[in-house]
Amino acid sequence: MAHRKLKLSRTEARRFLLDYHGLGPERRYTGKAGIMDYIRQAGCIQFDPLDPAGRNAELVLQSRVERFEPSQLDELLYADRLLVDGMDKVMSIYPTADWPAFRRTRERARSRYGSIPEVEAFVPVVREALEARGPLLSRELESGVKLNWAWSPARQAKATMESMYLWGELVIDRKQRNQRVYQLAEKLLPEELLDAPDPHPADEDYARWRVLRRVGGVGLLSPRMSDAWVGTYFLKAAERTRIFRELAEQGRLVEVETEGLSAPHYARTDDLERWLDSGSAERWSSQPARTSFLAPLDNMLWDRRLIRELFDFAYIWEVYKPAAIRLFGYYTLPVLQGEAFVARMEPGRLASGERAVLGWWPEPGRRLTRDSQRSLALAFSDFRAYLGCDRLAVSEQAASAEPRLERLANSRPSRARA
Numbered sequence: 001m002a003h004r005k006l007k008l009s010r011t012e013a014r015r016f017l018l019d020y021h022g023l024g025p026e027r028r029y030t031g032k033a034g035i036m037d038y039i040r041q042a043g044c045i046q047f048d049p050l051d052p053a054g055r056n057a058e059l060v061l062q063s064r065v066e067r068f069e070p071s072q073l074d075e076l077l078y079a080d081r082l083l084v085d086g087m088d089k090v091m092s093i094y095p096t097a098d099w100p101a102f103r104r105t106r107e108r109a110r111s112r113y114g115s116i117p118e119v120e121a122f123v124p125v126v127r128e129a130l131e132a133r134g135p136l137l138s139r140e141l142e143s144g145v146k147l148n149w150a151w152s153p154a155r156q157a158k159a160t161m162e163s164m165y166l167w168g169e170l171v172i173d174r175k176q177r178n179q180r181v182y183q184l185a186e187k188l189l190p191e192e193l194l195d196a197p198d199p200h201p202a203d204e205d206y207a208r209w210r211v212l213r214r215v216g217g218v219g220l221l222s223p224r225m226s227d228a229w230v231g232t233y234f235l236k237a238a239e240r241t242r243i244f245r246e247l248a249e250q251g252r253l254v255e256v257e258t259e260g261l262s263a264p265h266y267a268r269t270d271d272l273e274r275w276l277d278s279g280s281a282e283r284w285s286s287q288p289a290r291t292s293f294l295a296p297l298d299n300m301l302w303d304r305r306l307i308r309e310l311f312d313f314a315y316i317w318e319v320y321k322p323a324a325i326r327l328f329g330y331y332t333l334p335v336l337q338g339e340a341f342v343a344r345m346e347p348g349r350l351a352s353g354e355r356a357v358l359g360w361w362p363e364p365g366r367r368l369t370r371d372s373q374r375s376l377a378l379a380f381s382d383f384r385a386y387l388g389c390d391r392l393a394v395s396e397q398a399a400s401a402e403p404r405l406e407r408l409a410n411s412r413p414s415r416a417r418a
Contacts, residue, residue: 002249003245003248003249003255004248004251004254004255004269005254005255005256005257006254006255006256006257006272007256007257007258008256008257008258009258009259010258010259010260010310011339012258012280013220013256013258013261013310014310014311014339015280015284015339016219016220016267016272016275016280017219017220017300017310018300018336018339019275019278019280020041020219020220020271020275021042021064021219021299021300022038022064022065023063023064023290023292023294023300023336024280024283024284024287024290025283025284025286025287025288025289025290025338026283026287026290027064027065027066027290029064029065029066030065030066030067031065031066031067031072032072032075032076032080034064034065034066035061035065035068035072035073035076036076036082036083036095038061038064038065039083039093039094039095040095041216042216042217042299043088043094043098043213043214043216043217044088044089044092044093044094044217045057045060045061045092045093045299046060046089046090046091046092046297046299047085047090047091047092047093048091048296048297049178050319050331051177051178052330052331052346052347052348052349053331053333053347053348053355053383053387054070054386054387055178056295056296056297056298057073057093057295058070058073058386059293059294059295059296059298059333060294060295060297060298060299061073062293062382062383062386063292063293063294063295063298064292067382067385068386069386070386073093074174074175077093077172078172078173078174078175081096081188081189082095082096082097083095083096084096084099084171084172084189085171085172086099086102086105087102087105087109087166087231088102088105088213088231089214089217089228089230089231089302090230090231096189096193097193099168099189099193099194099196100193100196100197100198100199101198101199101200101209103197103198104198104206106166106167106168107167109163109166109167109168110167113163113166113167114163114167116147116159116163118145118147118156118159118160119156119159119160119163122143122145122156122157122160123160123164125141125143125157125160126141126157126160126161126164126170127184129141130170130182130183130184130187131184134183135173135174135181135182135183136181136182136183137176137179137180137181137182138155138157138158138161138162138180138182139155139157139158141157141161142155142157143155143156143157144156147159149162161180161182164182165180165182168185168194169184169185170182170183170184170185171183171184171185171188171189173188207234207235207239207243208243208246208247210232210235211235211240211243211244211247212247212252212253212268214228214229214232215253215266215267215268216268216271217299217302218299218300218302218303218306219267219271219299219300220256220265220266220267220306221265221266221267221303221306222261222263222264222265222266222303222306223237223240223241223243223244223263223264223266224237224263224305225237226302226303226304226305226306227302227303227304228302228303244264244266247266248266251269252268252269253266253267253268253269254266254267254268254269254272256272258310260309260310261306261309261310262305262309265306284339288371288374288375289337289338289339289371289372289375290337290338290375290378290379291335291336291337291342291372291375291376291378291379292335292336292337292379293333293334293335293336293345293347293379293383294333294334294335294336295333296317296319296331296332296333297317298334301315301334304316307341311339311340311341313334313341313363315334315341315344317332318330318332319331328344328346328359328361329344329346329358329359329361330346330348331346331347331348332344332345332346332359332361333345333346333347335376335379337372337375337376338375340363340366341363342362342363342366342372343360343361343362343363343366343402344359344360344361344363345357345359345360345361345398346358346359346360346398347383347392350393350395354391354393355384355387355389355391355392355393356392356393356394356395357392357393357394357395357398357405357409358395358397358398359395359397359398359401360394360397360398360401360402360405361401362401362402368402368404373404373408374413376408377407377408377409377411377413378413378415380392380408380409380410380411381411381412381413384409384410391410392409392410394406394409
């Protein structure tokens with residue numbers, strides 16, 4: 001099959017990417033079924049424990065899923081067991097049905113951690129305790145031994161249970177905020193899933209699967225280095241380029257040519273053809289612009305250079321920068337309106353504990369029209385519902401940057417025209 005190329009205008013490329021992520025004119029995902037639909041399409045969403053306004057995975061879903069509630073994600077993870085916490089692109093949430101495909105990841109973790117003497121010695125203690133007492137936090141086991149671990153010394157129980165989790169012997173029973181309550185995998189996952197063989201036993205088949213999964217995670221992706229390739233340590237740039245070319249020749253990827261992109265980008269063929277048949281132009285022209293607050297580690301932002309080149313928006317997550325050199329805030333969320341990024345917003349809490357907009361930075365040249373104000377007010381109404389609060393305080397900085405923000409952040413607009 002010939003390597004297929006398709007030329008899209010910048011507008012078409014932006015709309016494809018936004019529609020693909022459910023960030024187009026209307027929300028197309030609803031409830032727990034919608035959460036599953038999006039995560040199956042994307043492969044995974046990234047987990048991060050920082051929680052100024054919900055954690056990253058929850059922020060990803062609130063921007064896409066109608067009336068999303070964090071409890072819905074918890075139910076899918078820890079009651080329905082349709083989703084699982086695990087390593088994909090770093091720590092992620094992915095469909096439990098994909099568990100067999102990560103056998104290599106788990107085996108690598110066992111090889112890396114299983115022979116550490118302190119871990120090896122404590123594994124039987126963990127197994128016995130979980131059998132006898134049920135799900136446990138690591139702090140509920142103690143040995144008095146510490147070992148060097150990750151960024152700092154850790155208790156033997158913590159290091160051992162994390163290791164057993166990474167190699168798949170333990171899974172998370174539930175979380176107490178960000179603390180993992182562990183249980184034996186055999187107690188929570190079906191035997192046929194735990195015993196299922198690797199569906200991609202050949203190295204080449206596995207590499208192709210990981211490439212297709214990453215393209216699906218972003219929607220439109222290049223083989224050049226970006227954060228999208230974190231977690232695929234075995235795929236070097238030359239090999240990624242070769243696999244992209246072969247998948248295009250097999251008809252599984254389409255090369256997309258768009259003005260302003262400095263490297264070839266590809267979409268999964270089925271995704272792009274489905275979008276081309278969806279009547280996108282009519283949908284975008286007949287609907288008012290929708291405003292969304294995106295998570296800092298949102299799937300669509302995994303390739304920051306793509307966002308910069310396609311949307312003229314340069315986004316850096318500054319959470320690890322010293323405050324004195326930050327351009328914006330500690331935990332800023334890109335504000336998307338229609339097919340343009342119009343601002344950055346930092347959510348958080350005041351010293352009193354009240355939910356607040358701590359920072360607001362409009363993009364240069366962006367003005368709030370009457371329609372864009374209404375769209376922003378609707379987005380804030382949804383955001384307050386997601387946070388479970390009636391009101392958002394607005395900091396002096398945010399109010400100074402946009403004097404209408406207090407009203408827009410706390411109005412209750414009608415959805416009659418949405």
